[in-house]
Amino acid sequence: MIRSLPPKVSAAQFERALAAWRSIVGEPQVVSSADALAAYLDPFAPGEREAFSASAALMPGSVDEIRAILRIANQFRIPLWTVSTGRNFAYGGAAPRLTGSVVLDLHRMNRILEVNETMGYALVEPGVSYFDLYAYLREKGYRLWVDPPAAGWGSVVGNTLERGFGYTDYGDHAAAQCGMEVVLANGDVLRTGMGGIEIGTAWQLYQPGYGPSFDAMFMQSNYGIVTKLGIWLMPAPPAYLLGEIQFRHEADLETIVEILRPLRLDETIRNHAVIEGGLRRAAGLSARAQWYDGPGAMPESAVAAMLDKLDVGRWNLHFALYGTPELIDARYALVQRAFARVPQARLSARRYAGDAQPTAGGDRNLAGIPAMTAFRMLDWRGGAGAHVDFAPVCPATGRDALRQYTMVKTRAAEYGFDYYGGFTAGARHLHHIFAAIFDRDDANQVEQAGALVRSLISDARAAGYGEYRTHLAYMDFAAAQYSFNDGALLRLSETIKDALDPNGILAPGKQGIWPAAWRDRRGYT
Amino acid sequence: MIRSLPPKVSAAQFERALAAWRSIVGEPQVVSSADALAAYLDPFAPGEREAFSASAALMPGSVDEIRAILRIANQFRIPLWTVSTGRNFAYGGAAPRLTGSVVLDLHRMNRILEVNETMGYALVEPGVSYFDLYAYLREKGYRLWVDPPAAGWGSVVGNTLERGFGYTDYGDHAAAQCGMEVVLANGDVLRTGMGGIEIGTAWQLYQPGYGPSFDAMFMQSNYGIVTKLGIWLMPAPPAYLLGEIQFRHEADLETIVEILRPLRLDETIRNHAVIEGGLRRAAGLSARAQWYDGPGAMPESAVAAMLDKLDVGRWNLHFALYGTPELIDARYALVQRAFARVPQARLSARRYAGDAQPTAGGDRNLAGIPAMTAFRMLDWRGGAGAHVDFAPVCPATGRDALRQYTMVKTRAAEYGFDYYGGFTAGARHLHHIFAAIFDRDDANQVEQAGALVRSLISDARAAGYGEYRTHLAYMDFAAAQYSFNDGALLRLSETIKDALDPNGILAPGKQGIWPAAWRDRRGYT
Structure with a gap:
């Protein structure tokens, strides 16, 4: 890897800036070797990893050090890209939007x-x-x-x-x-x-x-x-119940959402319940190669066989009820009654005392215990697993959910990807998250994953949907979809940006917001 | 009343602007006579009503008309003060912060x-x-x-x-x-x-x-x-329960808050429950003169006698539970159990079908029915009733609530005012609202009400409390209390203000935010 410079900054200037920063945070807290900077590349890049690369990283230990760092950045007009711990995987990791930015890595400020x-x-x-x-x-x-x-x-x-x-x-x-x-x-x-x-x-x-x-x-x-x-x-609640409902049919999604929304609105279910697609559920239990080893997306027949064998639903609703046992019972009865009308739906639930801990990783999340089980998805497809996410906001109606699902599944199959996704339920919206899983050592898969997400953003916009969050590579493209009155919202964002950051040193391009100094870097590629 | 001009604008310029505005919204939608403008004065002003007066009012009927109005305002640098319906009573009504501003009255846009x-x-x-x-x-x-x-x-x-x-x-x-x-x-x-x-x-x-x-x-x-x-x-819920708990002792406030907070945090009680002071409760049932006719604040003995006679608590907690009858019962049992430990607390509750309507005004509010019963307070003290409010944010702890109450009650008594107030419960904070009720025809009362609120803002700040909202007269003073790092928050507010409104035409001074053009008008008087 070739060591990059900040844009519009000479090597000599950059050395002066680095020297100043070393004097502020101490030599060991400035990362400037190409090898060490590789840690700041996006591990899941849906394209060339070097497309978003840092010229250095700074690891301040205090607010005062940050303020001193900013003075130097303003002096040399060097853009900084702030990360907390840099774990924003699938959306860019610790990598900056504008190549050559200096990563401001705050992980040492961990009190x-x-x-x-x-x-x-x-x-x-x-x-x-x-x-x-x-x-x-x-x-x-x-x-x-x-x-x-x-x-x-x-x-x-x-x-x-x-x-x-x-x-x-x-x-x-x-x-x-x-x-x-x-x-x-x-x-x-x-x-x-x-x-x-x-x-x-x-x-x-x-x-x-x-x-x-x-x-x-x-x-x-x-x-x-x-x-x-x-x-x-x-x-901490006195008790809780974790429930799962397995649904047999793809089209059940519509009914699930129509039943779930009123339960979320009247607060019978208050947690962020998840409607998990069968394939995502299956990925926690097995690897893809067990079920299918051909080219392209898994065929329907293989998916069906897999779900049958693993005893997993086409859709799997995970919900949690927290509170006193009496209230949990009363609310659970309402949930049971509401979903009883779905043919072949299978409900299971387990009650826990407030201090009891579930053993399965997904259930542990519902019990407020952090886990890393979601990363099992990286093994799903084999090779060097990575993913890039498409994350549109979905109105909490059965029609919209089914429409988004169908749209995504169809387009994903065209590009050779399985529908690996699910819906997390707010009260009036759903976060629809689809992950394009790819082997990062397979150049074709990498390219196709990137192209797929771009297509999906276009598809979504044509159907009236927008993203809640995107990878670096699509930040401008996603922002451009919010185009009411010729992009008035982005105009406001950038007016405020220029007022607060006239030299454009803070995270140029983040979520499509470019400061005046770097506005020519906006691009949808 | 003398017709005022916008600041720094000549009579001739103003006439030109008015003519332009008339051509935009039509003659009848421009108010410029002194008589008609009286409707835009603050009916509850805690001081001279003319201290905050408009030079004109415009009543546009559409977004396009608003845009055209703005062009003229920018051209002549005439400040506008936007109101929706102008009912912001106790905080200024429809009156502008900067005298001579033109009120942009949007009441006709009512779709x-x-x-x-x-x-x-x-x-x-x-x-x-x-x-x-x-x-x-x-x-x-x-x-x-x-x-x-x-x-x-x-x-x-x-x-x-x-x-x-x-x-x-x-x-x-x-x-x-x-x-x-x-x-x-x-x-x-x-x-x-x-x-x-x-x-x-x-x-x-x-x-x-x-x-x-x-x-x-x-x-x-x-x-x-x-x-x-x-x-x-x-x-609309299938059913609901409206509950009241009357508490006998002033110091019960501490216990009430300590019991209520966990019930709010665990969502047993989800509504914005109100801990209403006895005097405010009594004002809905009687007039002050029945109980006390002397100078200054009502003595403790008169308050006690009144509460006894009216069978009202020193504190009165109003709460509501919405949902199915089963869930209401289970939650009500938790509420009963929680408050059972307060000596002499008296709980009453009434259950309603979802479409049933309570008759009393306060209860109607809890059933989602707008009312005007709060205005009964205007009759409490007799004369031309008005009030100005002191509205600090209170941490939801018994200690803080009792401290704010004691502080306000003591200071109010010094200025000759009763403690007319209560606390509305968020989950982690309380909105403490105290109303200084005065007869607006009594110049001394008007002056004392204003002085009292100013004292209370100082008292609050010294104790670590800030306001959530204030009358026009105290907007700068309240903003100044938020002084961390020499007022960094207000600096941010004004940086953004200048970027979005370089000519300073939108509501100069609102919540203490002054555009560059009018920054010299900031004042705490």
Whole structure:
């Protein structure tokens, strides 16, 4: 790999900047060798890995060091790309959108600054993973749960800022966020919401504060560097029930969504229930080669045989009920009654005491325990497993879900990919997540995976759907779909960007937002 | 009253601007006579009513008219003050922060653009009141509830943008908002969140969209004119229970909050339960003069006698449980058990079928029916009743609640005011609302009410508390309390303000945010 430079910066200038940064964070905290920088490439790149590569990485240990780093970046106009722990796999990992950017790697800032058991929150730095926070809560004996995302090694701050989601009643991570500390491009440090009251205690208790609320503006954006973040934690329930309903027919998806939505709306089911496709469920139990070894997507007959053999549904609804045993019983009765009308649906459930732990990884997530079982998907197809995700927002109607599913499955098959996906249920929307799984050592698969996601974004837009999150490679393309009034929303985003970051040093191109200095780099390739 | 001019604008220039506006909206939709403009003065001003007065008012009927109005405002640099219906009583009504601003009165834009019963939302224009929306839902037979604020005549858009709150499970109005259309100062029209997908149907279903989310930034601010707003509506429940618990002792407040918080956190109680002070409860049943006619605040003995006679608690907790009868029973049992430990607490409850309507106004609010009974408070003290509110955010702990209560009650008594207030319960915070009730024809009372609120803001800050919302007169003062890092949050607010509104034409001074052109008008008086 050839060591890259930041764009528009000479080698000599860059050396001066690196020297200045070394004096700020210390020699060992500046990564500048090509070998070491390989760690910041996207391990799951749906294309050339070097298309998004860093020129250096900095690992500050404090807010003051970040502020000093920003001064140098402003001086030399060198773009920075902030990551918390860099685990944003399938969306780019730790790699920057603009090649040559310097990664600002915050994993060393990993303090759990506060946990308040009475009020149910934590205040954490970017380097704190879900595993870390979970271990800390258990160690201290706090009766609080985390809501883990699919991969427990991810950063709480990073996942929340990208609007990740989990499995429990606190599954909407952005909605459970309360209070931030942010460093702006000019080095100014602010605290959102009630954080402005210096001796106050409500920073993690009331989200908006007084006047405009900016927290949601610092998510999926490049307006500042979030150095502290408050997150609400669910009080450990006295008991819980984990339920699974297996559905036999592909077309059941429509009915499932129509039954589930009212149960989510009336809060009978309050967790982020997941409607998991059969193939994804099967991937936790077996490898693809057991069932099919030919070219292209698995044929229907192979899928059907696999599901039969593994005793897995075509769709599998996972839900959880937390609370007192009496309330769980009453709510479970409503769930049973509601789904009883689906032919051949098979419901199973298991009750747990509040401190009991399920053994299976997926169930552990529903019990607030971080896991890495989702990564089993990497073994599904064999070879050097990787995936890139297509993640459209789906209205919570059976018609929309079936339409998105059919659209994705059909297009995926054209490109030689299985439908590996599912729907996670908010109250009024579903997060539809489809993963194109590929062998990263197979150049053709890599290329096809990338091309497929691009096609899907177009398909979705034509049908009236937009993405909630994308890989680096599609950030501009996805943003362009939000085209009301000739892209007025993006115009607003970039007006604010230029006001807050006139030199364009913070994460140019993130989610399609380019500062004036780099606006010519926007591109859909 | 003397007709005022916009600041820094000559009479001749103003006439030209008015002429241009008349040609846009039509002669009858421009209010410029001193008599007619009196309607835009603050009816509850805690000081001189003319301190916040408009030079004209414009009543556009469409987004296009608003855009044309903005062109003229930019040309002449005339500040506009947007109101939806102007019912922001106790916080300024329809009056502008900067005297001489032109009120942009959107009450004529009053279409209910969409109601979706299946998905549970409405899309409305600023002129739609809670009464309007409620009537529409009933007329069409939609099985959806509104969540009314204290005064049902208020605008859905206006109340939501000011982060008002109500009584049901959807009591946090800002949290139930989904999707906006906004006109920026430069006339650009954007749609937030999924509204960027033009043929999409998820605008009112998924809040954040792709990239930064701006909705919360357009609340309590002056960054744009919101012309459409999506609001989630609660599905009509099959049944509900309205409960009241009367508590005998002042110090019970601490215990109430400590018992209520876990019930809110574990969602046994999901509505915005209200801990109403005895005096406020009594005001719904009687007039002050029946109990006390002397100078200053009501003495303790008179309060005690009144509460005894009226059979009202010193604190009165109002809560609601919505759902199936079985779930209501199970949750009610938990509530009963939890509060059983408070000596002399008296619990009463009434069950309703889903379509049954309570008769008392306060109970009607809890059943999703807008009312105006809160205005009974205006008769409490006699004369021309008015009030100004002190509204600090309170951490949901017994200690904080009792501390705020004691602080406010003591200071209020010094200024000759009764403690007329209560606490509305979020999960981790309480909205503490204290109303200084005064006779607006009594100059001394008016002055004392204003001085009291100013003192309370100082008291609160010294104790670590900040306001969630304030009257025009205290917007700068309240903003100044959020002083972390020398007011970094307000610096961010004003940086964005200048980027979006370089001529400073939109609501200068709102929530303490001043555009560059008018920054010298900031003042704490």
